[in-house]
Amino acid sequence: MACVVVSELGRFKVVAEYGFSSRQYQYFYFYSDAILTIFLYFALSTLYAHVFSEMKAERYVKMGTLLLLAGTALFTYAVVEQSTAKFVTHFVVDLSQNLYFVGLVLTYVLWAAILKLRETRTRLIQLVLSLGVYFSLYAANYAIRNLYPPLSSVFVPLVQVFSLFLPLAWAYAFWRLPEEARLAPARLAVIPR
Amino acid sequence: MMAAIILVCSVVFLLQFFVSYCRSLIAASIKHPLSAEVQDVTGIKSSASGEDFARVVQLLQLCPDRPEDRNGVQAIGAYFGLLGFVRSTIARLMPTLRTWTERERGQCTYFAAVTLERRIAFSRDMFAQQLET
Numbered sequence: 001m002a003c004v005v006v007s008e009l010g011r012f013k014v015v016a017e018y019g020f021s022s023r024q025y026q027y028f029y030f031y032s033d034a035i036l037t038i039f040l041y042f043a044l045s046t047l048y049a050h051v052f053s054e055m056k057a058e059r060y061v062k063m064g065t066l067l068l069l070a071g072t073a074l075f076t077y078a079v080v081e082q083s084t085a086k087f088v089t090h091f092v093v094d095l096s097q098n099l100y101f102v103g104l105v106l107t108y109v110l111w112a113a114i115l116k117l118r119e120t121r122t123r124l125i126q127l128v129l130s131l132g133v134y135f136s137l138y139a140a141n142y143a144i145r146n147l148y149p150p151l152s153s154v155f156v157p158l159v160q161v162f163s164l165f166l167p168l169a170w171a172y173a174f175w176r177l178p179e180e181a182r183l184a185p186a187r188l189a190v191i192p193r
Numbered sequence: 194m195m196a197a198i199i200l201v202c203s204v205v206f207l208l209q210f211f212v213s214y215c216r217s218l219i220a221a222s223i224k225h226p227l228s229a230e231v232q233d234v235t236g237i238k239s240s241a242s243g244e245d246f247a248r249v250v251q252l253l254q255l256c257p258d259r260p261e262d263r264n265g266v267q268a269i270g271a272y273f274g275l276l277g278f279v280r281s282t283i284a285r286l287m288p289t290l291r292t293w294t295e296r297e298r299g300q301c302t303y304f305a306a307v308t309l310e311r312r313i314a315f316s317r318d319m320f321a322q323q324l325e326t
Contacts, residue, residue: 122217126217139203143199147197172264177221183220
């Protein structure tokens with residue numbers, strides 16, 4: 001959250017100085033977005049560590065996180081290598097997009113684990129579910145923009161709306177829900193278990 | 194091709210996460226008993242009906258907004274809309290799905306009523322603080 005605040009302040013400063021459609025803002029936006037996505041990816045791995053805390057699997061979670069991050073970066077590198085122009089910028093943008101999708105799949109796996117392990121901590125469940133909604137909104141947005149580039153003018157501004165969702169949902173989870181609140185996750189599954 | 198697969202997966206996952214997230218918000222509020230005052234205002238006694246949702250939301254809008262509740266109310270509003278869509282399309286053919294959507298819509302109304310109660314309590318606190326100063 002602190003990184004989001006710092007990044008937003010930085011973006012505001014760049015917009016105020018160079019303007020919304022400036023090259024500087026675009027560079028700053030995509031580079032900061034890539035860094036934030038990596039932080040969010042590590043936040044997800046922390047949620048994994050919480051869910052699997054009883055299994056003492058923290059070491060494996062950390063290792064898996066780093067391996068997957070390296071794998072995603074290598075995959076992105078292999079794809080971007082073919083386009084030589086502005087290699088680093090393409091790499092940063094594509095890495096960010098790929099991490100959203102990897103994050104989405106990982107969040108889905110975590111949600112399945114929560115259902116399977118009958119995790120009951122309401123706050124943890126809401127953190128995971130809101131993260132899943134956030135990742136899927138971004139992944140769908142990027143996919144639509146790649147499929148239909150002319151629609152970018154509609155879907156790019158939507159990113160600003162989506163970006164509000166996670167801080168608000170997490171703020172709600174931390175302020176509104178007591179630590180000891182519990183609920184049966186089986187009740188939340190779309191397909192009753 | 195890859196982007197199309199990502200889009201389909203994202204939309205399917207989004208629906209699953211969104212429905213589960215909304216149900217977790219509702220589940221967290223469903224144990225909260227409504228005060229007699231809010232029961233009188235909303236007309237909700239023991240179980241709420243989906244038909245009352247719009248009215249309870251109108252009452253909600255009369256109270257001062259609380260930033261931490263805004264996200265939940267908007268998410269449940271969207272969920273209620275989604276349920277309305279399912280009810281008027283697929284659920285017409287499946288009676289069990291229709292019963293399920295009715296129950297879920299009722300729980301959305303209950304969530305809105307609980308939020309209303311919190312906002313009333315918040316307004317009272319603010320008023321009391323103003324009187325003190």
